[in-house]
Amino acid sequence: MTSVPSVRPAPSRTGIGLRLAHLAEVVADRPDIPWFEIHPENFLSNPHAAELLDEVARHYPISVHTVGVSVGSATGIDRAHLNRVRALIARIDPFLVSGHLAWSTHRGIYLNDLLPLPYDDESLNIVAAHINDVQNALGRQFLIENPSSYVGFAQSTMSETAFLNELVARTGCALLCDVSNIYLSAHNMGFDPNRYIADLPIDAIAELHLGGFTREDDDTGGTVLIDTHDTAVSEPAWALYSRVVRRCGRIPTLIERDSELPALSALIVEATRADSIIAVAAEACHAVAG
Ligand SMILES: [Fe+2]
Numbered sequence: 493m494t495s496v497p498s499v500r501p502a503p504s505r506t507g508i509g510l511r512l513a514h515l516a517e518v519v520a521d522r523p524d525i526p527w528f529e530i531h532p533e534n535f536l537s538n539p540h541a542a543e544l545l546d547e548v549a550r551h552y553p554i555s556v557h558t559v560g561v562s563v564g565s566a567t568g569i570d571r572a573h574l575n576r577v578r579a580l581i582a583r584i585d586p587f588l589v590s591g592h593l594a595w596s597t598h599r600g601i602y603l604n605d606l607l608p609l610p611y612d613d614e615s616l617n618i619v620a621a622h623i624n625d626v627q628n629a630l631g632r633q634f635l636i637e638n639p640s641s642y643v644g645f646a647q648s649t650m651s652e653t654a655f656l657n658e659l660v661a662r663t664g665c666a667l668l669c670d671v672s673n674i675y676l677s678a679h680n681m682g683f684d685p686n687r688y689i690a691d692l693p694i695d696a697i698a699e700l701h702l703g704g705f706t707r708e709d710d711d712t713g714g715t716v717l718i719d720t721h722d723t724a725v726s727e728p729a730w731a732l733y734s735r736v737v738r739r740c741g742r743i744p745t746l747i748e749r750d751s752e753l754p755a756l757s758a759l760i761v762e763a764t765r766a767d768s769i770i771a772v773a774a775e776a777c778h779a780v781a782g
């Protein structure tokens with residue numbers, strides 16, 4: 493297990509994913525939003541956006557959520573890309589840095605998707621080695637996000653939660669628990685989301701995500717939930733979120749929206765709802781403790 497500095501104190505209120513369409517408005521108006529999460533890949537080859545991001549980072553805590561550091565890739569992580577992300581991190585000093593339990597590159601080819609991997613010893617060795625590489629390169633703890641799933645692999649020998657527990661134990665990484673992904677994957681894969689939450693290494697969770705999905709008919713007459721991030725958070729995901737925060741307490745939560753972007757005010761309404769749920773959960777925990 494690599495020795496890595498743990499995450500620094502984080503804002504307690506709910507943040508919002510900052511997309512390019514809202515960037516100029518945030519710089520100009522400085523809305524009352526406690527923190528933002530950004531995808532570094534949106535800024536690495538866009539100097540004007542990078543300049544605006546520097547301005548945002550002077551006034552708000554930032555979380556960096558990579559989509560291009562492919563810790564699940566069998567052919568290794570892209571060092572040049574990791575170095576570019578490291579330089580951005582050095583500039584804006586984020587309070588969290590995270591990525592996905594997935595792969596998106598193969599032999600230098602970038603695939604514009606977060607692809608699944610089998611949960612077996614071979615994958616575990618590869619992903620753990622890559623997380624150690626990332627944490628050593630960045631000099632800080634990396635958070636791994638649970639994926640949204642549509643298919644499983646016959647060769648998997650362990651559950652996703654067992655795989656995540658092993659990664660935490662071997663690397664000292666933290667977890668980004670995407671609650672909507674749990675709901676969506678449980679629907680698509682037919683598992684119990686409450687069981688999944690109970691099996692997570694709860695002390696390792698350092699951030700929560702909430703995002704929207706799209707419901708589509710599948711070929712068998714059933715429905716499949718697609719992780720589109722283009723709708724508001726669904727009611728079942730809010731209910732699951734309430735159960736998660738009752739278990740893990742006050743964890744920085746992010747409202748994640750990537751397309752069909754509404755006005756910032758609509759995202760603030762969702763963030764306020766998350767804050768209310770956290771407050772109720774904290775009160776319930778306090779009452780039980782008292
Ligand atoms: Fe997410």
